[in-house]
Amino acid sequence: MPEMIIVDSVEKAFRRQSVSALLRRSAPSHSVLRGVTLEIAEGDYLALLGANGVGKTTLLKAIATLLLPDAGTVTVLGSDIRTDGDRVRRNVGYVLADERSFHWRLTGEENLHFFAKLDGMAAGDRVARARFLLDRLDLSSAGDRPFGQYSTGMKQRLAVARALLKRPRVLLMDEPTRSIDPAHAADVWRLVREEVEAVSGCLVLVTHQIQEALSLCSRVAILADGEIALDTTAQQMERFASDLDGFSVSVRGLSRDGLIQLRAVPGVCDVRIASQVAGEQVLEVATSSGDLPLGGFIEELTGLGATVCSLQRATPLQAVVQRLLAGTPQKAGAA
Amino acid sequence: MNTASAFFMRDFQVAWSYRFSFFFQNASLLFSVITLYFVSGLLEGSEIAALSQYGGDYFSFVLLGTGLSLLAYPLTKAFSAGVRAAQVSGTFEAMLITRATGTGIVISSGMYSVAIACVQLLLTWLIGAVIFGAEFRLTQIPLLLGVVAMTVAILVGIGLLSAAFVIAFKQSEPFTGAFVAGSLLVSGIMYPTSVLPRWLEVVSPLLPLTHAAELSRFLFIEGADTSNVGMHFFALLGFCSLLPIGVFALRRSLDFARQAGSLSQY
Numbered sequence: 001m002p003e004m005i006i007v008d009s010v011e012k013a014f015r016r017q018s019v020s021a022l023l024r025r026s027a028p029s030h031s032v033l034r035g036v037t038l039e040i041a042e043g044d045y046l047a048l049l050g051a052n053g054v055g056k057t058t059l060l061k062a063i064a065t066l067l068l069p070d071a072g073t074v075t076v077l078g079s080d081i082r083t084d085g086d087r088v089r090r091n092v093g094y095v096l097a098d099e100r101s102f103h104w105r106l107t108g109e110e111n112l113h114f115f116a117k118l119d120g121m122a123a124g125d126r127v128a129r130a131r132f133l134l135d136r137l138d139l140s141s142a143g144d145r146p147f148g149q150y151s152t153g154m155k156q157r158l159a160v161a162r163a164l165l166k167r168p169r170v171l172l173m174d175e176p177t178r179s180i181d182p183a184h185a186a187d188v189w190r191l192v193r194e195e196v197e198a199v200s201g202c203l204v205l206v207t208h209q210i211q212e213a214l215s216l217c218s219r220v221a222i223l224a225d226g227e228i229a230l231d232t233t234a235q236q237m238e239r240f241a242s243d244l245d246g247f248s249v250s251v252r253g254l255s256r257d258g259l260i261q262l263r264a265v266p267g268v269c270d271v272r273i274a275s276q277v278a279g280e281q282v283l284e285v286a287t288s289s290g291d292l293p294l295g296g297f298i299e300e301l302t303g304l305g306a307t308v309c310s311l312q313r314a315t316p317l318q319a320v321v322q323r324l325l326a327g328t329p330q331k332a333g334a335a
Numbered sequence: 336m337n338t339a340s341a342f343f344m345r346d347f348q349v350a351w352s353y354r355f356s357f358f359f360q361n362a363s364l365l366f367s368v369i370t371l372y373f374v375s376g377l378l379e380g381s382e383i384a385a386l387s388q389y390g391g392d393y394f395s396f397v398l399l400g401t402g403l404s405l406l407a408y409p410l411t412k413a414f415s416a417g418v419r420a421a422q423v424s425g426t427f428e429a430m431l432i433t434r435a436t437g438t439g440i441v442i443s444s445g446m447y448s449v450a451i452a453c454v455q456l457l458l459t460w461l462i463g464a465v466i467f468g469a470e471f472r473l474t475q476i477p478l479l480l481g482v483v484a485m486t487v488a489i490l491v492g493i494g495l496l497s498a499a500f501v502i503a504f505k506q507s508e509p510f511t512g513a514f515v516a517g518s519l520l521v522s523g524i525m526y527p528t529s530v531l532p533r534w535l536e537v538v539s540p541l542l543p544l545t546h547a548a549e550l551s552r553f554l555f556i557e558g559a560d561t562s563n564v565g566m567h568f569f570a571l572l573g574f575c576s577l578l579p580i581g582v583f584a585l586r587r588s589l590d591f592a593r594q595a596g597s598l599s600q601y
Contacts, residue, residue, distance in 0.1 A: 014596055015595065065593070068590075068593045086436070089433065101424065101428070102424075103424070105348070105352045114345050115429065117338075
């Protein structure tokens with residue numbers, strides 16, 4: 001299969017940006033990508049995994065020409081993002097992580113027409129395509145409602161519709177189903193598969209949901225320490241994840257020391273902080289398959305003075321990643 | 336054209352969604368013209384030396400100046416406000432991954448405001464001339480429209496420089512506000528520049544609105560002196576170079592933000 005995206009030795013560091021920093025030229029920088037090399041071929045469904053802040057979104061933005069690397073090259077269908085951005089953008093559809101990225105006073109359909117027009121689509125095609133996508137994503141009855149009245153899940157589905165409007169051969173999706181219910185998520189993936197196959201394209205999916213990555217993608221790449229630490233098949237990953245189970249829990253008021261006590265709860269293999277936003281921490285808890293020690297875990301949490309905000313069953317991504325990087329399907333706690 | 340029409344339609348749809356404001360935004364224009372008319376009535380019949388080169392009619396004088404000043408704020412702020420709004424709502428990156436160019440997106444994002452400001456300018460002059468009898472040379476309308484077009488080009492250039500600053504430094508700049516306030520003070524919008532103290536009068540030629548106001552009055556007011564038209568025309572033409580400078584700065588700022596990875600940051 002011909003290569004559609006070639007990422008070659010890409011490096012990216014972010015500098016503090018201000019007038020004074022610009023004048024000093026030696027502003028402190030934070031290196032995110034340190035020589036990422038990746039090739040994605042026609043027909044590839046690639047899940048890009050990694051912890052928060054490792055540069056997954058940065059890499060997608062570079063492929064979409066929204067960001068230029070400090071070193072290395074990115075080519076999409078033979079066009080360099082630096083010198084031929086216009087040609088690249090013709091072929092790239094991107095579901096941004098920010099589902100608010102629409103005009104709130106316009107209806108869903110008006111929003112799609114606006115973006116289709118920017119993509120140079122002809123009037124007839126614009127209307128037909130928008131209606132088709134709204135219909136397929138169960139948004140046709142909400143198409144004439146202002147975007148501001150949409151639920152988060154509806155906003156995310158509209159973002160998927162926008163990315164598919166121009167029938168892109170390269171589809172980039174950044175946590176596209178984060179807030180979509182399972183039934184609608186299944187609609188999204190069915191449509192995405194059909195669209196990618198229809199144009200002989202490829203998909204790059206950033207997700208934190210292992211089940212989603214395994215059910216949709218044939219290939220998995222793990223970004224760690226600014227590099228592609230592992231590029232493997234979904235089957236291989238499934239093998240490493242098969243005996244792992246767990247849940248993610250959002251809490252408030254948990255100290256770092258509390259993690260040690262939580263790891264000691266019987267049945268818990270490992271506990272990690274997956275993300276931390278505005279005082280709320282999302283804990284990723286790895287357990288042995290079929291054994292969810294929820295009662296004991298929550299009792300320990302409340303004993304530590306933490307408040308539980310939400311909880312859901314999920315295969316612990318970081319534990320699987322650790323196993324994959326270690327190269328052996330070992331117990332999560334030993335990783 | 337697709338980009339411009341997409342933004343024009345979007346901004347019209349947003350404006351239409353605030354119907355009360357949409358219909359009444361021009362009512363204030365009428366009240367402004369009425370106010371100017373009554374204030375001018377106070378000066379009627381008196382011989383004011385400073386107004387003699389403009390034909391002596393204060394209403395015509397102030398109507399042309401006030402009309403041009405209506406362009407200053409919207410045109411210099413429209414583009415940076417468009418960028419800022421797009422960054423805050425998260426639509427900026429979504430627009431930049433379409434086939435439209437970054438420069439085209441930023442320019443188009445302000446064109447509705449530019450068009451509305453131009454319509455308000457022409458309405459102000461039309462109401463003044465038709466209802467309140469401002470003494471204009473109607474045969475000079477094409478030349479006057481030429482002055483308006485040059486003024487728009489200059490102010491859009493300044494607006495694009497402002498947008499470039501916002502994109503590059505992720506903060507709004509203080510210069511256009513100072514430019515607009517300074518222009519209202521020393522460009523002879525409400526009064527001839529000859530009434531200013533000498534040290535302020537020398538500053539006024541450095542501002543494009545001074546030349547736009549002078550040129551429009553000399554060309555359009557019945558009985559005005561036309562001997563200095565050439566000088567103001569060439570000064571205004573010189574200021575038109577701000578437009579390509581603005582476009583260039585905008586391109587560079589977008590490249591800079593792509594390199595810095597800060598397109599969506601504000």
